[in-house]
Amino acid sequence: MPAPEIVTVPLFRSAHMGYGDARETVPYRYNRIMYGFDARFPGELRFGDYMQNLTTTGIGGPPVWGSEWRDDSGVYLVVVYVSGTAEREIRFSADSARGAAFAQTVTDACFHDNGSGIERLVVAQGRAGNIVIRSIADANDSVGTIVRDKVKSISGALYGSAIPASGSRFSGVSFCPYGSNPATAANWSSTTRVGWAGTDINNIISVRGVPVVIKPEGIFMYNRGRDQWENMVLSWEADPHPDNGRAAMSRGPDAIISVGRGGCILFDGYSIRDVSPRREAAFDGDTTADKLSCLGVWKDWIVAVTSVSQGYQGGAGSKQAHQIAGGETANQKIVAVGNTPVAEAIRFWRTTDNEVTFTNGSNAAGDESLATTIALSSQDTAANGDFFTIGYRYPWRACLIEFNLSVSQRNTAASTLTAEYWNGSAWASMAIVDMTITGSDVTLGKGGLIVLTENPTDWTARTYGTAGVDDAGGHFYIRFSVSATLSASVFLTNVRLLPWRPAIDTVDHPNDGIDRAGCYPHILLGKLTEDGAIWHDMGTPGVADEIGFVTAGFTGGVVGVDARKLLLLGLRNIYLYHQAEVDTWPWLAPRGLVEFPIRAVAQGNIVRLREVRLQGRDFDGIATMSLYYRYDPNERWSKVSLGARPPFQARPKSEGKGAFFQWALGYVMTDTTDPHVARRPVVLMVDADFEVVGGRADAVPQRTIATTPRG
Numbered sequence: 001m002p003a004p005e006i007v008t009v010p011l012f013r014s015a016h017m018g019y020g021d022a023r024e025t026v027p028y029r030y031n032r033i034m035y036g037f038d039a040r041f042p043g044e045l046r047f048g049d050y051m052q053n054l055t056t057t058g059i060g061g062p063p064v065w066g067s068e069w070r071d072d073s074g075v076y077l078v079v080v081y082v083s084g085t086a087e088r089e090i091r092f093s094a095d096s097a098r099g100a101a102f103a104q105t106v107t108d109a110c111f112h113d114n115g116s117g118i119e120r121l122v123v124a125q126g127r128a129g130n131i132v133i134r135s136i137a138d139a140n141d142s143v144g145t146i147v148r149d150k151v152k153s154i155s156g157a158l159y160g161s162a163i164p165a166s167g168s169r170f171s172g173v174s175f176c177p178y179g180s181n182p183a184t185a186a187n188w189s190s191t192t193r194v195g196w197a198g199t200d201i202n203n204i205i206s207v208r209g210v211p212v213v214i215k216p217e218g219i220f221m222y223n224r225g226r227d228q229w230e231n232m233v234l235s236w237e238a239d240p241h242p243d244n245g246r247a248a249m250s251r252g253p254d255a256i257i258s259v260g261r262g263g264c265i266l267f268d269g270y271s272i273r274d275v276s277p278r279r280e281a282a283f284d285g286d287t288t289a290d291k292l293s294c295l296g297v298w299k300d301w302i303v304a305v306t307s308v309s310q311g312y313q314g315g316a317g318s319k320q321a322h323q324i325a326g327g328e329t330a331n332q333k334i335v336a337v338g339n340t341p342v343a344e345a346i347r348f349w350r351t352t353d354n355e356v357t358f359t360n361g362s363n364a365a366g367d368e369s370l371a372t373t374i375a376l377s378s379q380d381t382a383a384n385g386d387f388f389t390i391g392y393r394y395p396w397r398a399c400l401i402e403f404n405l406s407v408s409q410r411n412t413a414a415s416t417l418t419a420e421y422w423n424g425s426a427w428a429s430m431a432i433v434d435m436t437i438t439g440s441d442v443t444l445g446k447g448g449l450i451v452l453t454e455n456p457t458d459w460t461a462r463t464y465g466t467a468g469v470d471d472a473g474g475h476f477y478i479r480f481s482v483s484a485t486l487s488a489s490v491f492l493t494n495v496r497l498l499p500w501r502p503a504i505d506t507v508d509h510p511n512d513g514i515d516r517a518g519c520y521p522h523i524l525l526g527k528l529t530e531d532g533a534i535w536h537d538m539g540t541p542g543v544a545d546e547i548g549f550v551t552a553g554f555t556g557g558v559v560g561v562d563a564r565k566l567l568l569l570g571l572r573n574i575y576l577y578h579q580a581e582v583d584t585w586p587w588l589a590p591r592g593l594v595e596f597p598i599r600a601v602a603q604g605n606i607v608r609l610r611e612v613r614l615q616g617r618d619f620d621g622i623a624t625m626s627l628y629y630r631y632d633p634n635e636r637w638s639k640v641s642l643g644a645r646p647p648f649q650a651r652p653k654s655e656g657k658g659a660f661f662q663w664a665l666g667y668v669m670t671d672t673t674d675p676h677v678a679r680r681p682v683v684l685m686v687d688a689d690f691e692v693v694g695g696r697a698d699a700v701p702q703r704t705i706a707t708t709p710r711g
Contacts, residue, residue, distance in 0.1 A: 005692040006610065007602045011663060012686035015039035015596075019288060019524075019537035020281025022633075024597035029281070032288050034515050035539035036592020036667065040525070045594070045683035047667070050587045051541045054095055054574040061438070061446075062293070062548025063569035065109035069119075069136060077554035080136065081569050082109040082123060084439070087134070090567070093557030095574055100141070104129035111136075112153040115179030122158060122182060124148040126170075131160070133183045144183035148174075152204040154211050158182050161201035161213075162191040170200040173213055173229070194220050194229040202245040207255050207269045214245030214257060219267055233272055243330070247304070249295035256302055258292040262332055264304065266528065277304065277524055277535035284633070286501065286595065288522045288537050289332040296550040298566045298579070302526040302533070305547040305568060307331065308519060309400065309435045309449035330546075331449070333518030334400050334496045337392060339366035343472045346495060347391035348374060349465040354385030358465040365390075365495040370404045373491035376411075376444070382418070382481035391475035395459060395500035397517035398451040398544075399478075401436050401444065402494040409491040411444040415484040419452070422477055424460040430478060433519075433544040435571065443482060444490060451519045451544040452478065455503065455510060504628050504637050508668050509593050511542060519544045523568070523577060538579075539589070545570040588680065590669050598633055598662035606694035608657040612640060613687045614648040618679040623670040627686075631658025657693055 014028040016039065021029035030039055038046040066081030071091070079090040085101045107126040111119050114133070123132040126149045133142040148160035149170040156178030164172040172191035180187035194201065195215045203214040213220040217240040218231035231237065236244060241260025248257045254268040256275065263276025277290040293307035307330045337346040339362060348365035349358045361374035380386035390399055403410050417434045420427040431453045438445030461474035501516035503509060514520060520540035526533045549569040555576060556563075568575040578587060601607045612627055619625075625642040627650070638656060642648035665683065 007607065007690045007692060009601055009661075009688050009690060010685070011596070011612075011688050012045065012683065014043045015045055015594075016042040016534075018277075018281075018534040020278045020283050020290075020535070021597040022284035022287050023282040024599040025282045026280060029597065030537075031283075031595045031597050032286060033537040033539050033595075034509065034512055034520075034593040035542060036589035037594040037665075038536075038538065039594065040536050043684065045665070047592055047681045048539060048589050049577065049579045050589050051539070052576040052578065053541060053543065054090070054093060054576060061105060062546045062571045064106055064548055066549045066551045066553075066567070066569050067111060068551065068553030068564075069111075076556070079551065079553040079555060079567060080121070081549065081551075082106045082121075083548070083569070087121065087123075090553075090555050090574060093555050093576070099134065102129070102132060108148075108150045108152075110151050110153050110158075112151075112158050112182065113156070114181050122151050122153070124151045124160065127163075131182065133181075142181075142183040145185050146182070146188060150201055150204050152206070152211070154204075154206045155209045159204050159211050160188075161204065164191045164193045164197070167193070167197060169198060171195065171197050171215075173201070173204070173211070175211075192229065195231060199240070199242075202243070203248045203257075205248045205250045205255050205257075207250060207267065208253055210269065212250075212255065212267070212269075214248055216240040216242050216244050216260070219245070219257065219272070221269060232267070232270070247292045247295045249297065249302075251297070256295050258295065258304075262289065262291045264290075264292060264295070266533075273532070275526070275528060275533035277526065277533070279532055282597070285333070285499075286516045288524075289518060290524070290535075291330065291332045293330070293521065293547050294550045296552070296566075298525065298552055300527075302528070303550050303566065304524040304526065304535070305550050306522045306524065307546065308521050308544060309546050331400065331498070331518055333498055335499065336368055336494075336496050337366055338368070339363045344393055346497065347389070347465065347470055347475050347477070348495060349389045349391075350374070350376065350379075350387070351389075352380065352386050355387070360466060360469060361388075361492075362469075365492070368494055370493050373404070373409070373493055374495075376486060376490040376492060378488050379482055379486040379490065381483065381485065387479050387481050389464060389477050389479045390495060391464060391470070391477035392497055393461075393473070393475055395476045396452075396497045397500045397514065398449045398498040398519055400447070400449050400494075400496040400498075401492055402447045402496070403491070404493045409489060409493075410446060411442060411486045411490045413484060413487045414439075414441045415443050415482045415486055416441050417443040417450070418481050418483065419450070420479045420481075421452075421456055421459050422462050422479075423456065423458040424462075427479055428456070428458075430454055430456070433572075435544065435546065444486065444492075448546075449498070449519065449544065450480075451498075451514070453511075453514060453544065455506060455513060502636070504593065504595070504664060505626070505639065505666060508624070508626065509591065509666055512593060514544070515540055515542075521545055521547050521568070521570070523566075538577075541568070541573070541575045543570075543573060545572045547571075547575075582680075588669060591667065593664065593666045595664040596662065598660050600659060601661045601690050602659075602692055604659050605692050606657055606659050607661070607690040608655065608693050609652050609661070609688060610691050611649065611651050611689040612642070613685075614642055614646055614683060615685040616646040616648075616681060616683045619645045619681045620679075622681060623668045626666045628664040628666065630662050631656050631660060633662060637664070661690075663688075 017028040063083040104125040150161040243260035296303040348361040364372035435448035503513035523538040566577040638654040
């Protein structure tokens with residue numbers, strides 16, 4: 001027999017061109033990093049940096065603002081931030097409250113000098129309360145009668161979004177000039193409407209010292225010659241989005257501004273340029289999303305954090321008030337299952353007599369209408385027989401609970417949520433992350449995700465509720481109960497789902513499926529180029545959370561090369577990102593997983609993987625290095641254990657085959673804090689040998705055509 005044809009393919013030479021390619025369209029790209037890898041450097045895939053969770057208490061919502069500040073002793077640097085109704089600080093890696101709580105949920109904040117030479121904290125509370133001027137040093141407050149939703153100190157003046165006379169939205173701008181006390185109403189200018197009267201201002205930033213106002217329908221700059229706020233992006237008027245500009249960051253000569261449907265633009269005061277992370281990517285359902293919750297800077301990188309379930313921040317200009325107006329969600333992977341066809345529709349049941357009788361809320365849950373609601377008013381505990389149950393024909397990972405925030409239909413009573421799944425014979429406990437919680441223990445207090453964080457292998461479809469309504473093969477149900485009776489007027493308007501995604505490796509990377517589904521925020525680092533930007537996926541903290549603000553500051557009490565850390569201020573935690581761009585680094589992420597694009601290996605011919613080789617350096621402390629692969633994006637992944645120290649050379653045991661090939665790398669470390677692990681491990685090259693075993697996958701029989709000979 002002739003020897004099999006072997007094709008050697010270089011799988012990895014570099015990944016420095018950024019993330020987002022689920023199918024290889026641009027050389028040196030990758031699809032997604034869950035954690036533990038850093039692909040920014042040409043020719044190197046470095047092991048990534050550690051992300052530390054700081055446990056926090058009393059967080060009432062995603063932080064809306066944060067900044068480094070020198071404390072009242074004038075000695076120590078701390079990070080001050082505002083979340084919910086609280087001003088808090090991070091000092092020596094410990095999180096604690098500062099001063100008294102504010103009367104209402106804070107909608108925005110900034111540092112500002114009123115001319116006295118002393119920096120003060122200006123806090124806006126939207127429609128619910130007046131702005132507060134707080135001395136940072138002693139937490140003494142000055143409260144005026146000024147209502148503002150967004151505030152920004154620009155060139156010594158304080159700008160704020162306000163409600164124009166006879167108006168109903170925060171559609172106007174007013175300012176307090178340099179040297180004047182913002183707590184005095186007479187010091188503020190009259191309010192000038194900007195753009196449409198019916199939309200709120202989402203953000204106020206500056207470009208070259210000039211105030212810039214961002215609204216759903218445009219980006220506005222003040223034209224002093226015409227004495228008007230001029231829309232510099234008229235195209236947004238044809239396609240307004242309620243979340244345009246929710247995240248924005250001024251770089252001085254220009255600004256990076258998030259786009260409501262995902263991605264971001266560069267605005268230089270005259271024109272816009274698309275610099276979205278996935279602008280040129282061939283992404284798929286597993287690729288990290290680019291719907292952004294916040295923007296910042298770290299050294300010379302742009303920092304973006306992806307949105308998972310952005311929560312209520314208060315005020316008429318709040319994210320969720322806009323969400324109602326536009327019918328949008330903050331998570332790009334959320335799907336509206338709908339209520340038709342019936343077999344495919346979402347299921348929602350409520351019982352108050354221990355599953356003897358049921359109320360069917362399925363139609364209202366899936367119809368995407370705010371006019372139809374599901375009553376959970378005075379929902380009692382499981383001990384008293386009260387449950388609500390959500391089901392879908394296929395397994396699912398999370399549900400998004402939505403409310404109509406224009407009326408008081410949310411829970412305000414202290415109560416927590418418990419979940420169970422059906423294992424084929426009984427209800428079994430299911431661990432969840434409840435992002436509808438407000439304060440520390442008020443479930444269903446706002447719209448948000450409820451994430452299923454376990455991976456049960458025995459989750460079983462079943463029929464439930466009223467006979468004849470759910471008998472079409474059964475559904476995968478989660479049954480919810482509360483720890484204490486909910487308030488007397490709780491009405492859900494819609495329920496949307498995140499579909500279930502399998503983990504690449506349930507042992508070494510068990511939470512990978514949660515990340516694929518879209519439940520974890522990711523840090524993205526970007527560099528601008530002549531025609532766009534190159535963005536890298538730096539991974540996730542591994543917790544379902546919504547990051548409200550990102551900043552850099554000195555936190556103290558933590559190891560690493562750089563004393564100043566990148567901080568992600570979230571709804572549930574504060575995260576320190578110990579990032580360094582040097583090889584010497586003693587503290588690495590304990591696990592790492594990077595996924596590469598699917599590619600045609602041999603011009604579409606069917607192949608089988610025969611051998612893989614990996615070259616690298618400085619692999620001290622690595623327990624296992626694994627290569628994962630599959631020939632079809634719908635297949636299960638196969639695993640090749642490479643060992644602990646390169647050069648690696650391994651032959652797979654799987655006999656699968658196909659015309660396309662997708663692969664990933666993962667590692668597990670034995671000791672991430674060993675001081676002898678002085679250098680960061682680096683992957684330098686990955687090659688693979690493939691045996692060509694058949695014809696082209698898309699080949700079809702060709703009809704023979706004979707030509708009559710001449711002569």
